[in-house]
Amino acid sequence: SQELEQSPQSLIVQEGKNLTINCTSSKTLYGLYWYKQKYGEGLIFLMMLQKGGEEKSHEKITAKLDEKKQQSSLHITASQPSHAGIYLCGADNYGQNFVFGPGTRLSVLP
Amino acid sequence: IAGITQAPTSQILAAGRRMTLRCTQDMRHNAMYWYRQDLGLGLRLIHYSNTAGTTGKGEVPDGYSVSRANTDDFPLTLASAVPSQTSVYFCASSEGLLSGELFFGEGSRLTVL
Numbered sequence: 001s002q003e004l005e006q007s008p009q010s011l012i013v014q015e016g017k018n019l020t021i022n023c024t025s026s027k028t029l030y031g032l033y034w035y036k037q038k039y040g041e042g043l044i045f046l047m048m049l050q051k052g053g054e055e056k057s058h059e060k061i062t063a064k065l066d067e068k069k070q071q072s073s074l075h076i077t078a079s080q081p082s083h084a085g086i087y088l089c090g091a092d093n094y095g096q097n098f099v100f101g102p103g104t105r106l107s108v109l110p
Numbered sequence: 111i112a113g114i115t116q117a118p119t120s121q122i123l124a125a126g127r128r129m130t131l132r133c134t135q136d137m138r139h140n141a142m143y144w145y146r147q148d149l150g151l152g153l154r155l156i157h158y159s160n161t162a163g164t165t166g167k168g169e170v171p172d173g174y175s176v177s178r179a180n181t182d183d184f185p186l187t188l189a190s191a192v193p194s195q196t197s198v199y200f201c202a203s204s205e206g207l208l209s210g211e212l213f214f215g216e217g218s219r220l221t222v223l
Binding site: 033035040041042043044045048088090097098099100101102103 | 114143145150151152153155158166168169200202211212213214215216217
């Protein structure tokens, strides 16, 4: 079955700094989803990528899917304390179910 | 708009007791899911349902059962709770199975002593 890895496992940045979180799949991705989870709360959908080379942006968050569709990156520009949380990538496991990466815990220091 | 409602928010129970976590959605989504989230292990799928009347096993189904009598409700039952079932449980739904965005509830924190 498909497995997702994320790096880094955790990240602490100063407010205003840029950062990147990576998600790598063991198999070709046919749909890659990014979610954010605030501590102790449920997951919130951020964006979905399906095509190789696709890039989407929402406010200060940009996600890309590489041409081979095995790796995605999430980039946050000028981070703010409101960006803190756990970022998880998720993917369609070849029609069997939906799998998630282990998550990247982001802390933004004011 | 409620979306996904889970109950209880948290619960402590003794090992061996029976427990049902409730999940209700008001979006008329066909697919529903139960995940557990554990530190270091991420989100793992327990059971899912493609549509009312059908259910399927996920990655970690042992010790859990589900039912889907109607579109809106998807309860998760622990027949005889064990300490290893201490976790945060999330219910989610989507329009169709694997059809994109999943909507999550706020989670139910369960502690089994």
